[in-house]
Amino acid sequence: MSWISAEAALGLLGTKPQTLYANVSRGRIAARPDPQDPRRSLYRAEDVERLAARQRGRRPAQQVAAETIAWGEPVLPTEISAIVDGRLMLRGEDAIALAETATLEDIARHLWQASHRPDLTGSTDLGVPGLRSAYLAMAELAATQMPTPGRARAVLIDEAEAALATMATALAGPGAAPMHERLAACWGRPEAADPLRRALVLLAEHELNASTFAARVTASTGAPLAAAVLTGLAALSGPLHGTASQSLGPLHDHARRAGAESAVIATLGYGQGLPCFGHKLYEDGDSRAAALLGAMTVPPLFSELMAEGERLSGEKPNIDFALAALTQAYELPEDAPLQIFALARSVGWLAHALEQIETGALIRPRARYVGPAPS
Template sequence: MSWITAEQALAQLGTKPQTLYANVSRGRIGARPDPDDPRRSLYRQEDVERLAARQRGRRPARAVAAETIAWGEPMLETAIATVVDGHLLYRGQDTFVLAVKATLEEVASLLWQSSAPPDFGGKAQVRQPGMPAAYRTIAELAATDMPTTGRIRNVLIADAARTVSSLAGALAAPGNGPIHMRLAEQWNRPEAAEAIRRALVLLAEHELNASTFAARVTASTGAPISAAVLAGLAALSGPLHGNASQSMAGLVEEARRRGAGAAVATHLRQGQTLACFGHRLYPEGDARAPALLQAFAPPRPFAELARAGEALSGERPNIDFALAAMTAAFTLPEDAPLQIFALARSVGWIAHALEQVETGALIRPRARYMGPKPKIN
């Protein structure tokens, strides 16, 4: 792997430094500190060459092949959700309109195409609510539930409602009220209920992301609905997905000490990715973020970082930024974004599981072997 200086990268790209920093922030160009001068950064030559070739209208075959599994192939047909002109649509309905009043239960009815909102209520609650309990609860269901093969849709939707209900019982207060109210009660933050409701609606589904793909592959084997949710939970736990909002902690602390502008500038000059800014599906900015931020007043460091980040990188805050800001605004548990993400996205995972079951197809890609030459006698 080869690394080049900013000057060399800019010469190949023919762009301004701000564009180079934006490409680093978006994850398109890898960067690392220069070992000879930590104040400067080096940039991955292969990434720069790929972007330069794209701008010239041609791309190396090896670059095309390498990118097919990242924001490319495989592509699966779905009628559940898509992003069009910056708008996230659930079965054709604009989520930013749904976020004004809808509950997660109503969104589940829409995504699952059920005749009525499912019942996610329950009196049972684990001894210590939280993500460890959520994993244990869903894992036990996955080990004991029936497979999906040979069972009609209404029965599978009943399994789906029981799975989400069990997940809610591991995270939220017991009861029959909407999940957002039960989460606010569990955290003793009733004033946060409206923001939580919006977040649940906006996060319920997002096309074929990493955790949804994991859930859909699992469902394609005929595994139980709860097993698909368990697969989604496993993928969601990564720092590049459901835990992304926690990556803002260092930037927020630096903004408190030195000011937002200085914090952002330092990150960009060092070639560091600006956490929780930008999203590849939303070139003009992740519209889910302002839809959630409308529900509360972001704390001062977050408001200042939003302005400084956009001014210096050209990128706008994304939904992970909004979740981190919400957590700080209402003093929610540190992993509240992951808990909200898990409850919300479980509805989307199940929608994809149900759709995949209807296809009756197994998802089984092939691998391109790049190892030592086989020795066959």
């Protein structure tokens, strides 16, 4: 593995420094401090050459196939959602417009194409509300629900409703109010109900992200719907997915000590992508983040980070930034972003599971072996 200077990288790419930083922020180009001069950064030559070749339109067939599975072309047909010209569409409806008035229950009905909104009333005490209870409750349900093959869609919709109700009760406790109100009440922040409603709608579905793809693979085996949700929950827990908002912590702490501009410059200066800025599927900025941030009073330091981050990196804050800002603005629990994510995205996981079941197909990719030749 070889590393090259910023000047060499810019020469190969034929772009401005801001574009190079943006590609680092988006994860397209790996960077590290220069051992000879920690104030400068080095960039992985392979990443730069691949991006330069893509811009010239010359991509090897094997590379195209490999990149399909990593932010590449769609790998599965779906009628559930799409990102078109920077807009997240949920079965043809703009998610930003839906978030103005819809609830999570409304979105579940819409995505599942159900005849009614799911009843998420919970009367059973599943333990202290939170992620631990969610994992335990969903695992128990996955162990008791029936496999899906050969069962009518109406029956499977009922089981999807049961799975979502279990997740809701595990995270927000028993109750009958709409989910955003139950979650706000559970956290003792009733004033946060409307921003939470918007967040739940905006996060309910987002195409074939890692957790949704994992849930869909599980559903393709004929496993119970709750097992697909459990799979999605496991994949969501990783720092590159559902807990990405926590990566903003060091940048926020630095900004609190030395100011937003200093924090952003230091982060970019060491060749690190700016956490919670930019999104590979939104060239002009994550529209979900803009919608959520525009519906609440953003804490001053977050506003400063937004301005300096965009000015210096060319990237806009993404939904993980917005969730971190929401958490601080309303003094929500530290893991509130992941809990919001898990509850909301369960709707999308179940929609994809139901769609996959209808295909009757097993998702089984092939591997391209690159190990030692057989002896």
